Amino acid sequence: MTRKATALDVARRAGVSRSAVSLVLNGRGDGNVAKDSQERILAAAAELNYTPNAIARSLRDQRSRVIGLVSDQAVTSPFDGEIIAGADAVARSRGFVTLATDTEQDALRDLDAVRTLLDRQVDGLIYVTVGLHELHVPQGMLAVPAALANCYASPDSPPGASALPSIQPDEVTGGHDAAAHLIGLGHRRIAFLGGEYSSPAVALREAGFRAAMAEAGLPVREDWVLEAGWDIAPGHAAATALLSAPAGERPTALLGGNDRAAVGMVLAAARLGLDVPRDVSVMGYDDEQRVASVMVPALSTVALPLRRIGEEAMRAVLGALDGGGPARGPLLIPCELTPRYSTGPAPAV
Amino acid sequence: MTRKATALDVARRAGVSRSAVSLVLNGRGDGNVAKDSQERILAAAAELNYTPNAIARSLRDQRSRVIGLVSDQAVTSPFDGEIIAGADAVARSRGFVTLATDTEQDALRDLDAVRTLLDRQVDGLIYVTVGLHELHVPQGMLAVPAALANCYASPDSPPGASALPSIQPDEVTGGHDAAAHLIGLGHRRIAFLGGEYSSPAVALREAGFRAAMAEAGLPVREDWVLEAGWDIAPGHAAATALLSAPAGERPTALLGGNDRAAVGMVLAAARLGLDVPRDVSVMGYDDEQRVASVMVPALSTVALPLRRIGEEAMRAVLGALDGGGPARGPLLIPCELTPRYSTGPAPAV
DNA sequence: TTGAAAGCGTTACCAC
């Protein structure tokens, strides 16, 4: 725990000035510093285990190389996590670091969080939300290059907020592809058991579902389009109700709001003595880590491009920082259809 | 995006010197600065929306009020997330901020991560791992007050590493309490289907399980103590094998390695036409967010005290920073028995 | 009660 070596220590040891140390260590020694001085400097730096103090450098450069992340639920949810991981990876590859603060669902706290981050002189900001969300953009976000990951500015946001780059999953296409997958397997009686319409994603996916049905010339049974929640228990309940009908009258395929609800649907089918996917196909949504792929049977689903959302948000911010004019407005990232073993050909009946 | 106001701007506007501004804003105005000057300063600060530049302050104070978190898998896993959330909450309540970097499973990268964090002049460090782990402590961690969350120093760590505070779940007691819960429900034929012995947690929980059985005078069937993995599929497989035996010869209760494996066990029971918990009880471990509590039936489990582990690790570091001599060595945090509906009285047979 | 000055560690500029 001895004090860290400074450039001055290195200079002294090498018998040169601090400026020389700075030049050499930043790769601009050639043409400015004598060869043997350079060697002495490098040697001294290595011996003292010297690395520049990033804080001092930040102050001097007026840029911290830190991007602030504000998240409404970063840590307790595996979703934000993926977004943050993507953002962090891109940042790191460009010599930046991310400073994440979690408001733990307390929407008021984001003002504070942004302020703290700004005080720390972050060079840019990204707001990350768990589910696709409308967001009242906190004022301070417009003070530096910023982006919205998995959310978009609400109309009552401060002026200018609507021009922020907003990276979102392409939910319409996702819903469409999920339905098209089932239709391709011969299903005609498909139920859309979305999560909760309080999330804008559900209506978008429903629109995609309806488009796919229309393309195939299939009718949509309106009593099979319903809210079945985001959790195992409500998914279980909704599926039980639907699947209790006799074979010819029940859906042959269930489109769940997310993977956990789909797990509930698979459990419900098992309870009713129905085999998945022989008697009924079940699709999830999200491709949630640690759930979808390890389920029995492994869940067919639509993968949310969370990591890419994080990456693109960071690219937008870093791009603006590099002087490339700021990216503007929404950017839709495709969701990837991920068929596994919970979907199969429609039963004969 | 206009430049932020500095203390000098405030001073000019209030017609005083920078020192006065600093004194007043740090609450030491009384007795040093005239009342009306104080008011003018406060007013000017508010008008200019002034807050001190944390970077400059860090440089000046030689302390950044940042604690670095190194995690082997912070973000993609819901586990590290809880630990980080706990650590972050404690840090924030004390005016600190956390800077998290994820090595994304690349053990070599932690050296780099620590170095980056140290370059940023973090005041302390915490290493966070997903599962209870032996850890080769990276050299640099000893340069500042540090703690290990959910891990402990391996023998080949640098000297001094073994004295680091190490916050761990009390797995032995956790395993004991899980078994005791089942025994209390009248079960005598209990299978211990641990995860993988590559995790030190499994042997500890097994020890607790054996202790509880011994206390109750119950024999342990050695062929019912086995590795059943961490995922739904292997849990499913292991339970299927065990539960296929006739009623009198199969276990009446299954102790799973974690919640996901337990989900597989519940699925296996359902497949075999067994009701949980009437015919067989199933316990998980971890109390994993978004899995255990929403399962059908809701899973009885043992809750890992992840949030508290994060909190205690942060307290240890902050305590050392406050001059309180550093905490030393391991600290075991109790795991909480969390009975729900997947366990019930032992069947009559 | 106030203001001037030093210093934290860095880098860029400018004399030498």
Place this chain on the structure above:
DNA sequence: GTGGTAACGCTTTCAA
């Protein structure tokens, strides 16, 4: 080719 100096924004000490 080299080294001194200023500046980033802050806090603290010291002198007026």
